[in-house]
Amino acid sequence: MSRLPDGRYVDDAPYDPDENINRIERADMDAPNWLLVWRKFRQHRLGLISGLFLLLSYLMLPFAGFIAPYTANERNADHLYAPPEMVRLFHEGEFIGPFVYPRRAIADLDDYRWRYETDTSRPMRLKFFCNASEYRLAGLIRTERRLFCAPEGATVFLWGSDRLGRDVFSRILYGAQLSLTVGLIGITVSFVLGIGFGSVAGYFGGRIDWVIQRAIEILRSLPELPLWLALSAAVPSNWGPVAVFFIISVILGILDWPGLARAVRAKFLSLREEEYVRAAEMMGASSGRVIRRHLLPNFVSHLIASATLSIPAMILGETALSFLGLGLRAPAVSWGVMLNDAQNLASIEIYPWTAIPMLPIIVVVLAFNFLGDGLRDSLDPYEN
């Protein structure tokens, strides 16, 4: 630092007036969009944990049969409404590995309910990589091999059993296969329609935009729940569970797209004013090319976030329909179908574990919301 005679302050540090125009200003920004989004998303801990949890849940789906100790509709007539039981490791202070105590059902004729008596003198070790009833791994390979199953003469009902003596834990795993995928199929349908109509409306504007906007408004003005009910009631009752499942997801998707189409349209309208879009048009790019190369890539991340936030609505929709008996029906297993069995308030009071299927619904919906929030916060990695 130096002072000139006229009282001026002048910096002494060496200064090079010729800047190198090839210097990279923001080397940290020199990365594809997904990498920048990932870097930012990584700092969102709740979103990251939720994402991992959902990833594991979806990876688990094909192997549900392997993890579950029973198949979905396997009845155990001697153990109706059995309460959850613990897998223990120590018997009378001695380590003998994972085991259960056998239980015996006793009909309580005073209260008209089942009570269970545990025989704590006979520890029975769980079997691992054992063979039990046959199932299809990933719906394709017939096998009997499981991760663990109950020893002869005992049961392993981790979360209890239901009215017909079916294992709640196993049914939740099997139910996840339908409940979690219903959202994916629904969102696919909703995406195709939403992006299609939304981008056409947003990019071309004018009359097409007007027609699509009005159609959206009409669709949105219909009361949603009665419409679901009506559409699902129209599904023939003699259709198989898979067909019903498919049609339910499509119905959910068809009713979901207007919201997405609006978001897409709004985003298109703002992106269309960006100068790179105008530049592409000036170069002579066709509308299709502008949409594909310039508009879609720049809001695909917004789409992913909004998808993550609408999957839970689909899951809840399926649950609601099945709970009301209008969605999936037995013998198909979904969380909604399981809750349908738990409609009777009295039985929930006596056998509270029949309401356990609510837990995975809550956890999954929350996880999707956290993940979606995390994604939305990291969508725009370019702002400073």
Add this chain to the structure above:
Amino acid sequence: MSVLLSVDDLTIGFRGADPVVSGVSFELRSGETLALVGESGSGKTLTCRAVLRILPKAATILSGRMLFSSRTGPIDLLGISERQMRDVRGNRISMIFQEPMRSLSPLHRIGNQVIEALRLHQPVSKAEATAVALATFERVGFPDPERAFRAYPFEMSGGMRQRAMIAMAMITKPEILIADEPTTALDVTTQAQVLGLIKELQRETGMAVIFVTHDLGVVANMADQVVVLNRGRVMESGPARAVLTAPAHGYTQKLFAAAPSIPKGNATAPVAGGDAILTLRNVSKTYAVRGSKGWRSETLVHACRGIDLTVPRGRTLAIVGESGSGKTTAARIALGAEKPDRGGEVIFRDAKGHEIAVHAMSRADRTAFQRKAQMVFQDPYSSLSPRMRVIDALTEPLEIHGLGDREARRDRAAEMLSWVGLKRDMLFRYPHAFSGGQRQRLSIARALTLDPELLVCDEPTSALDVSVQDQILRLLEDIRDRAGLSYLFISHDLAVVARIADEVAVMRQGLVVEQAPPATLFHNPRHPYTRALIAAQPVADINRPIDLELVAQGAGAPDTWPEMFRFAGGAVPGLTELEPGHKVRCHA
């Protein structure tokens, strides 16, 4: 004079990064104006916001002392509680922001927003506050204070909104006014008037002003003391006269060298009109705008009215005008992005003499035309898609027109990079890694890949820092001479145009009011509006202050112009050639 605010060794940093402002010190004396000068990223805005402690969330003050010697006693601005700070903000120290639209709430009437500032700090009744507000409105130059009081921000022009902001800042009679680039978003003539207003208010109330700006011309007009910032450090600070007449630091010298100025040259002979590459004949454009209320009929807006312009081959025609003058519409019509009203013609002639009627192109014509005429955009941050690497952006035009194979396209992209002074290894980078100037180079390179003959530049330098602006202009000149290009150059800045243009057309309300080669135009401007534009241009010379009278004469509506140029409504006088090559719209 006593020191009102002293900032000592101020250092501000963002979490986990190097400090963005380091060791900044200055002293503000009462009644004086201190200018914080710097380019984007120099830390000037952070510095002035630190005074009010309104920094962005991620920024923290790492060290420093700020002492405010207020009328009521000294206040340590960093030491007092948030509650006490609220009493300082908007009361003893107020601030005006850059964007007048974004700094007023669109939901509340202007008057209510202004009296809120007063009532927060002083125990006055609503009626008293209203009376004070009306007096302030009159003082800041609203012709009808009552109306302004009831108006919503969106009913007002940018200049009027900025006056409302000033009224809001002034109503509590602050001791210090902080103005953060208050005129950057305004047109030059409006800027001149707002600058004049701030100066006048300062003279009346004796407040001190901290003026943040990137424009040395504004500094020369406003400042008593100057602090030059670069990358968060003070390069030079001292009395304005000393710093501006003999800059001591290399950075200040560089800023001065880059500052564009209107030459005081002599008239030169007009350029002989040779072969025209683009001709606009009688081009008008009228938009129908829906009425302000649903039942009102549509109103017509004349964006361009009867424009006749010619771009000579190998030369630059510049269109200058303020926002809303129709210059961008004219450029869009010239590129065929928009159709002129019936009767207008746009003719493009390529080097081989082949003519294309741009106003009525077939598909094949359009494709051919797009290869010959390209555009450079204003905002370097929005003109490159963040998803595309440089190579993808540069090869896209070739891909669209199906030229060359992959290898050839890549070579062409690399060649274009070298044309604009960048290295080949930039090809695989993403645009966000680059600075504004580098991005503008990329944008120019992209426009050049198709080997066009005509380049339309829509304010290519107005979003850039002064020193970068200078480099880009030099680059555009080089390329024009090297590739034999012709430019249609759109700008609001006469000084930029003075440098690059061979012919300048000044537009106002959709009309060309004066047209001449730059030397003639600047030496002998005839039209009051051109004179106002030239007078309003702040010059980085402390001895040439803005002549507000001249600005006021020409900046108003056409019916306030002197008799010879005056017109109202549709009865417009024609363009008259007063001397060879110098056309003026007047009753001759």
